[in-house]
Amino acid sequence: MKKLTRRDFVKRSAVVGAAIGSVVQGHAAPTAFLPAATDRVELGKTGITASRIAMGTGFQGWNRSSSQVRLGKEGFIHLVRHGLDQGLNFYDMADLYGSHNFMGAALKEIPRDKVVLLSKVWFAEGGGMEATDRAIPSVDRFRKELGTEMIDICLIHCVTDSKWPSQLARMRDELDELKQKGVIRATGVSCHDFGALKVAAQDPWVDVIFARINNQAKVMDHKDPNEIAAILKQARANGKAVVGMKIFGAGQLVEQHQRDASLRWVWGNKLIDAMTIGFEKEAQVQDTVDHLSRVLKG
Numbered sequence: 001m002k003k004l005t006r007r008d009f010v011k012r013s014a015v016v017g018a019a020i021g022s023v024v025q026g027h028a029a030p031t032a033f034l035p036a037a038t039d040r041v042e043l044g045k046t047g048i049t050a051s052r053i054a055m056g057t058g059f060q061g062w063n064r065s066s067s068q069v070r071l072g073k074e075g076f077i078h079l080v081r082h083g084l085d086q087g088l089n090f091y092d093m094a095d096l097y098g099s100h101n102f103m104g105a106a107l108k109e110i111p112r113d114k115v116v117l118l119s120k121v122w123f124a125e126g127g128g129m130e131a132t133d134r135a136i137p138s139v140d141r142f143r144k145e146l147g148t149e150m151i152d153i154c155l156i157h158c159v160t161d162s163k164w165p166s167q168l169a170r171m172r173d174e175l176d177e178l179k180q181k182g183v184i185r186a187t188g189v190s191c192h193d194f195g196a197l198k199v200a201a202q203d204p205w206v207d208v209i210f211a212r213i214n215n216q217a218k219v220m221d222h223k224d225p226n227e228i229a230a231i232l233k234q235a236r237a238n239g240k241a242v243v244g245m246k247i248f249g250a251g252q253l254v255e256q257h258q259r260d261a262s263l264r265w266v267w268g269n270k271l272i273d274a275m276t277i278g279f280e281k282e283a284q285v286q287d288t289v290d291h292l293s294r295v296l297k298g
Contacts, residue, residue, distance in 0.1 A: 043153075051089050053276075058096065061097040065098050068097070077105055081106065095119070104147045107148065121155070134171060158192050159192065164189065165199065165205070206240055208243065213246065214249050236273070244274070247263065
């Protein structure tokens with residue numbers, strides 16, 4: 001007899017649940033749908049669907065290194081494959097993290113069409129990076145490092161000034177050129193400033209926003225989380241995809257009740273499309289999937 005895997009069990013359970021939900025007191029009824037952390041969701045108006053949770057590769061990331069990269073290639077690949085086995089197909093990378101070559105090695109074992117790849121272009125000097133106002137050379141290198149022709153989403157990394165659209169005009173234009181050529185599918189910014197976030201929520205150029213958000217204002221761009229929430233709601237109303245960062249306060253919200261409260265607040269208020277978590281261990285993946293699924297089911 002074939003051993004029943006967790007994924008098989010989930011699929012069979014879904015089928016049985018649908019069959020039960022289709023008949024109520026002898027009458028046909030709509031199938032009940034209970035949301036889960038591993039659901040595929042649409043990211044704004046990008047046409048891209050991905051899991052609600054992205055596997056971040058930049059925890060403690062700086063100088064082309066991170067906690068995930070420091071696992072070594074074997075450890076990195078093992079973690080990535082474990083996440084995919086649990087239903088996560090969204091991967092969050094950046095040049096600053098040095099994670100492209102590691103993800104490229106993982107993609108030799110994972111079908112490219114099964115995953116959504118996001119990366120970020122660094123523009124400022126620091127962290128072992130040189131200042132630049134260009135995007136094309138960086139993205140061309142990213143594709144070589146990843147071993148792929150196309151990157152689904154490419155963001156400008158860590159904007160901290162409300163004037164970023166004019167300051168980074170050439171980089172935006174080059175990302176547009178790459179988008180028109182089909183090299184990338186969506187563009188946007190990773191925000192680390194309240195003013196920059198407000199601009200991103202309204203700017204027609206932006207498809208995707210990375211924003212720091214949790215209910216305790218830990219490692220965020222404003223001391224009042226409701227101020228951030230209002231901007232994120234407007235961004236989503238404007239068709240932007242919002243990916244939440246620092247949902248657990250960059251590791252500061254460690255108790256179960258703290259993490260659940262943050263998840264309930266962020267998802268209950270419909271502030272984000274997805275969230276990125278920098279897992280370091282397999283157990284953290286399963287724990288977060290279970291937490292979010294429980295919160296989504298109420």
